[in-house]
Structures are given as C-alpha cells and as structure tokens.
Amino acid sequence: MAGPVLIFDSGMGGLSVARALRAHYPHAALCYACDNAWLPYGLREDSTLTARIVGVCRAAVNACQPSVLVVACNTASTLALEQLRAELTIPVVGTVPAIKPAAAASQSRHIGLLATTATVRRPYTQQLIDNFASDCRITRVAADALVIEAEALISGTEPNTQRLAAALAPLWQAAHADVPMDTVVLGCTHFPLLKPWLDAAAPAPLIWVDSGDAIARRVGQVVSTLVSNRHEGRCFATAPVTSLKAGLAAYGFFAPESLFLDDLSLDH
Ligand code: DGL
Numbered sequence: 001m002a003g004p005v006l007i008f009d010s011g012m013g014g015l016s017v018a019r020a021l022r023a024h025y026p027h028a029a030l031c032y033a034c035d036n037a038w039l040p041y042g043l044r045e046d047s048t049l050t051a052r053i054v055g056v057c058r059a060a061v062n063a064c065q066p067s068v069l070v071v072a073c074n075t076a077s078t079l080a081l082e083q084l085r086a087e088l089t090i091p092v093v094g095t096v097p098a099i100k101p102a103a104a105a106s107q108s109r110h111i112g113l114l115a116t117t118a119t120v121r122r123p124y125t126q127q128l129i130d131n132f133a134s135d136c137r138i139t140r141v142a143a144d145a146l147v148i149e150a151e152a153l154i155s156g157t158e159p160n161t162q163r164l165a166a167a168l169a170p171l172w173q174a175a176h177a178d179v180p181m182d183t184v185v186l187g188c189t190h191f192p193l194l195k196p197w198l199d200a201a202a203p204a205p206l207i208w209v210d211s212g213d214a215i216a217r218r219v220g221q222v223v224s225t226l227v228s229n230r231h232e233g234r235c236f237a238t239a240p241v242t243s244l245k246a247g248l249a250a251y252g253f254f255a256p257e258s259l260f261l262d263d264l265s266l267d268h
Helices: 014-024 046-064 074-087 099-105 117-121 123-132 145-154 161-175 191-201 212-222 245-250
Strands: 005-009 030-034 068-071 110-115 137-142 183-186 207-209 235-237
Touching: 005 014, 005 046, 014 030, 014 068, 014 191, 014 212, 030 046, 046 068, 046 074, 046 235, 068 074, 068 212, 074 117, 074 123, 099 110, 099 123, 099 183, 099 207, 110 117, 110 161, 117 123, 117 137, 137 161, 145 161, 145 191, 145 245, 161 191, 183 191, 191 207
Parallel strands: 005 030, 005 068, 030 235, 110 137, 110 183, 183 207
Antiparallel strands: none
16 A cells, blocks of 8 residues: 655754645645754764664654655665665655756855755765766755754754854855855755855855755655655654654644664764
C-alpha cells in the first residue's frame, strides 16, 4: 500500500523542505523524523555519522511505512545517500547544495556557499562545484551557529542578531571582493527558515538559492501517487522535546513521538 512522504533531518531544517512539498502537493501525507539527539550533524565525525544516519532512517521507515524517504539534510545526503539507497527498499530523494541552479542564476560568477562545516568540505560538494560551477569563484562559509538559531526559532525564540552577524561576517567580507558575490547557496536545510533575517542582515541584495523546490519536483517524479491522510503529520524524534510542539504544529506536524533504534550501539 502507498504510504506518506517521510522527511528526515538531524533537526528542524527539514521543515523548509516540508514547506516546499506542501506548496507543490497540498494534499500529500507527510511524516517527519529527526535525529535531534545527535544534532548538529555538521560537527560530527563522518565515520560514526554514516551508520547513525542509516540506523535512524531505517527505524523511521519502519515506524511510518512511507512510499519515499526525503533526506532533507545536506550534511546527511552528501555523506550517506549511497548507503541509504543500498539499505532501504523505497526510493530515497537526497538534498545536496544547489550549486547548479546558483551557477545558472549568477551574473557575477562569484557564489557564496553557506553550509555546515561538514558540507562545505565534503568531496561530494567539490564534485558539484567541478561539474556545474567550474567557471565561478566559490566562497565557502561554514555557519553551524545558524543551525542552532533555526532550531531556537522553531522552539519560539527569535534569532539572536549578534550571533547571526558573527556567523555571516565571513560571507559579507568576501561579498565585496574584486568580483562581487551576487548569489548565495543555502546549503543547509535549516537556513531557509532564517531567510527574513538573512535578508535583513545582508549589506546588499543577494539571490539566495536553496534546494526545496527541486526536491519537491523530484518527489513527484519518483512517486506516481502521493497519498493523503495516511499517518498524516506524525513526527518522530530520537530525543524527547516539548518546546517544538507549537513550531511543528505551524508546519502541520504533531508533537514528536519517540523513535527507538534497533541497534543500541548507534547511541554513542
Ligand atoms: N539541516 C542539515 C543540513 O541540511 C544540517 C544541520 C546539522 O548540522 O545538524 O545540512
């Protein structure tokens, strides 16, 4: 039987992808799973993270029986997509930095890449740059602090403008180089949640590019019929949280249920 679309992220960043999915398919049933016990992924070791991502996604797929898994996390996708596809029997749609559309949009050929520490240095990201933006200057800025600000926002706390300014300072420094930057890739799904604050902080207008629309279109290609109402809005988390209830409700999800992992060795 067809199941819902399962969105997975380390935390609440996948809500930016849920927003794009709802815009494209307002009646499709969505479920959400997050590995908040291990957040932020961007500062973790690759060697332990791959097994963890596969274990959490396996448990979430068992819990909600989806027809497709959307890995709404650049940090997880640039590391573990191959392993997830090998392990799971449903289609897996990944999220990778939107270098290709950014290169298509940039007039100045200087693009900023704002992502987690892990994503900015992954070989997968370098490959995207080599394939689609080899004629562009790419300024990579690791901005893990923005993950925490976006998490706080979903818990009801406005982003701290000083911390935002500190995280974004290297981007603005590079933006006024001899070749001005006109386009910035939001290479972490948490960052589109902060878009109004990013716009307000930018010293000059920029084109911000994220992967939400492309992911939504891809889901429509891999799943022929998106079901409605089946397990609609269930949410699973690896650590108990109450502060996210209102934020999740604003995106159409219930308060998180506990997600238990089969393999307890993945807890460390
Ligand atoms: N939202 C995730 C991403 O797209 C990462 C956040 C984290 O570091 O856990 O990369």
